[in-house]
Amino acid sequence: MSTDGGFGVPGSDPFTALWTDFWGRMSSAGVAPPKPAPDTIEQMRKAFFEALTKHADEFMRSEAFLQAMKQSMDQALAWQQMINQAMQKGLASAQAPTREDADHVALLVRGMEERVLSKLEELGRRVEQLETPKK
C-alpha cells in the first residue's frame, strides 16, 4: 500500500496512510456493501434539490409565510423608526443636524431646482417664439 497521499503536503502521508490502512482492513474483513453508481448519487441529489426548491417556492407563496413576512417587516420598520427618533432627539439636543434636517434641505434644493428649470424652459420657449418669425 502506498503511503503517498498524493497531496504534496509534508506530514500528511502518515495520516492518510492510517486511514488507507484502516479502510483496507475493513474491506478485507468483508465490509463490502453494494455501492451506488456516482451518477445515481448525482440524480438523487438533483431530485432532492428540485423537490426542496418546489416546496420552498410553494411555502414562500403561502398565506402563513406572507403574514409572517409582513409581521417581521412591520416590526423591523417600527424598530428602525424608534432608532431614528432616538437619534433625532439626541442630535437635536446636541444642536447637531439630524437626518430630517438634511431631508428638509434636500427638498428645498429640489424645489428650487424645479422652479429654476421650469423658468428656464419657459424662457427657452419664449426665445424660440421670438426667433421663429426671423427664420
Added chain:
Amino acid sequence: MATQPYAAMMTPDALLAQWQQFMSKMLAAPKVLAAMQRVRVGATPARGVYREDKLRLLKYESDVQPSVKTPLLFVFALVNRPYILDLRAGKSVVSHFVNRGFDTYNLDWGKPAEGDRYLGMEDYVLRYMDHVVDVVRERAGVERIHLLGYCMGGTLSAMYAALRPEKVRSLCLMAAPVDWSSKDGLLSVWCDEKHFDVDKMIEVYGNAPPQWLQSSFLMLKPVQNLWEKWVGFYENMEDEKFLEDFFAMETWLNDNIPVAGETFRQFVKYCFQQNLLIQGKLHLGDERVDLKRIEAPILNLVAQNDHLVTPSQSLPFNDAVGSRDRKTINFKAGHIGLAVGSRAHRELWPAVADWFEERSEPIGQA
C-alpha cells in the same frame, strides 16, 4: 447475507475516496484565497465621457474600425452595478458589439446617497437618461441611437422610448418587466400591497436599503443560492477557471446599491402593485407614457427560466408598442445567464449584434 447489515453504508473504498477528496479540497484553500484576492471585473477598457450628479457615462474603447454610425447605449437597472454586461473576457455582452465596430456606451447610474431619496423615475428617465442620450447623439453625430436595456433598465428604456421616440433608432429589452398582472414570480407576490407597505418603508429608510434588496433576491431561490451554489463551489474549488468566474460573479451579486427612495416607491406602487405601464396609465412628470408611441424596431430578449422577471412580465411588450418591426427571442437561460451564460455568448449575442447591425445607419451616410 454477510454484507446485508452494511447495505446502507458506503464501501470502505468509497469512504476512502471521499476522505481523499475532502483532503484535496482542504489543500485547495490557498488557491481559493488567491483567486478571491485577484478577482477582477470588467473586460473591456472604458473611459467616462460624461458626468451628472452620481451618473457616469462610459464609452468602451477598441482598436476595431467602426462599422456602423449608430451608437449603442446600454441601460442597466438601478439595483446593481452595470459591469455585469462586461463581467469578464468570454462573458462580456459589451465585447460582442465593440468587436463588431459599434460605438458602445454604458450608463452607470451611480450610488444614490441619502440626499437622493427624492429622485423619482421622471428624474431618471426624463432628465438623466435624456441628457445621456443627447450626449451620445451629439458625439456620434446622429439623430437617433440604439438602446439596450437590461432588467429594470429595460423598463426605463421602454418608458424613455415612449416619451422621446424621435431619439431612438431601435430598442432591445433584455429580461425587462413591463406587465405585472401575472403573479407567477415570487417578487410580484411579495410586493402585493396586502403584504408590503412601500410608503412606510421609504418613510423609515429614505432609500431602499441594499442589504434588504440583496436578501430579497437571495430568498427568491433559497435552495440554489444558499445551498446548491455552495455544493457546486465545493465540487469545483480546485478548478482555477471556475474560481475566477465564481468570484467575479459573487463580486457583482454582492455589489448591491440602494435605490433612490422615491423611485423605488413609484416602481413598486405604479408597476408592481398598480401595473400602470402596460395599460398606458403611467405618468412621468406631466407626461403620459404611451407605449404605442414606440415605432422603432423592437427586439425583446426573454429568459425562459427567469425567476426574477418571469417571461409573462416581458412577453406582452411587443403587442403593446406601435412598431411593425418586432421580434422576440425566448432564450433558454436564467435572468443573469442571459448576460453571462456560455450558450448565450455562443448563440444569442452574435444574433443580437446582427439584428442591431441590420438596423444601423451605415458609416458615411449623412
